[in-house]
Amino acid sequence: MSIGNSPEDERPFEDGRSEEGHEEEARPSVGRALQQARIAAGLTVDDVSSATRVRIAIVHAIEADDFTPCGGDVYARGHIRTLAKAVHIDPVPLLARYDDDHGGRPAPTPAAPLFEAERIRPERRGPNWTAAMVAAIVAVVGFVGFTAFKGGDSDSDATSVAQGASPSTSKPAKPTPSHTDSATPKSDPSDSAIAAAPQDKVTVQVSAVDGRSWISAKDHNGRMLFDGLLKKGESKTFQDSSKVNLILGDAGAIQLYVNGKKIEDDFQPGAVERLTYTKGDPEVG
Incomplete structure (x- = not known):
């Protein structure tokens, strides 16, 4: 007995179904195709991450067809192209499949931001x-x-x-x-500085206290405030008039202070967390 329409199902085609239909079912998803090619090449996820400098958590997410940690369609297509080259397959069919599944090819963007997204570096690109x-x-x-x-x-x-x-x-x-x-020059403001922030804004401090973690931060308009790797001991502070959206690649390594108050959530090591904080956070009670 066979469950589902697995690409490995070797049963002969039924007469009542078209050959094109079977080819469509047999064609793996983008993430599945990258995973199969990596295994066929004898590579681990760590090998691919080291060769491409794409975070391990993002490689796992893409192979599971979860492109949310990529930070957008442009970055997702860049990661797909990079990973396909690393496992020695043609990226063009995978990009076409991704475009079909996600509403078509996005508008062209300059090459420099795409290159920076594919090579994650701890850059300071946000406001001062x-x-x-x-x-x-x-x-x-x-x-x-x-x-x-x-x-x-x-x-x-x-x-x-x-x-x-x-x-x-x-x-x-x-x-x-x-x-x-x-x-005295500092890389990030202290806790007292957060407490002195204007009450009509939301202020979020992200600190990598137990290890390094990839993080992404956006303001209430969806504008990217930061997208990169936060090394152990480093901190980033984000501020917006109403809302800050976060994605933590390894939430267990992160300590959060929101509007001057420590967030006591029990994040697990290696867990990907998507969080949103506003001026009223953390809530009382």
């Missing part, structure tokens, strides 16, 4: 959120200085604080270390 966080800290320091100025006993103390000179009393001196720390 560090500068925005520094500006927020400076605003907080200014408010503290103004409060100290109002509580001062003499006009000379108020003048020194307003001009940025070292104040003579102990109370206005508190903002000085924070201002010095904020001027």
